[in-house]
Amino acid sequence: AQKVTQAQTEISVVEKEDVTLDCVYETRDTTYYLFWYKQPPSGELVFLIRRNSFDEQNEISGRYSWNFQKSTSSFNFTITASQVVDSAVYFCALSEAGGNTDKLIFGTGTRLQVFP
């Protein structure tokens, strides 16, 4: 069965601190995709990144970076120099590859609170 685990329920930091959100996944598929979404208080899920199972390169986008390690089935997300606007719930998700579907399996989310 496919599963995504986000063990951190809530993280609080002070502005300018670095913070890492953990994501561990389980899947039997050899081809799969991983995603991170951000959900601000407005409720809309905002797409942040997509990574396929064959690309283990880390990625940096501004203050955001992602560390994908197949050996540990992890896809962690780091925010450098956090800002108050980063406060949101962050979800890691796994695609159900095969069967020609876009279905996503989500983790339970990590609520990040950044205090000024």
Add this chain to the structure above:
Amino acid sequence: KAGVTQTPRYLIKTRGQQVTLSCSPISGHRSVSWYQQTPGQGLQFLFEYFSETQRNKGNFPGRFSGRQFSNSRSEMNVSTLELGDSALYLCASSLARAGFLADTQYFGPGTRLTVL
């Protein structure tokens, strides 16, 4: 390009009633998926439509149904509402390119349904 739109944004119904939610995907997107988000169960996949056909379905009772029109717009219907159906219902659309596994899904702002 306009994002995914959902109507209505808020809805209050009573037990036993039925409700229809609407979703307009991003222009050119052919797949529409629906998710239910509750504090207890998190984000759960309801169903996905592509070319007016349901191509995947989550583990929800038959009271939950949906359809997709030729212009890719989608509706979901919940009949005989129960208190537990109170949730944020999120719609997502993707390009669903042929031969492309798990295209990125872009989410709408959601419809918050309250069942009294």
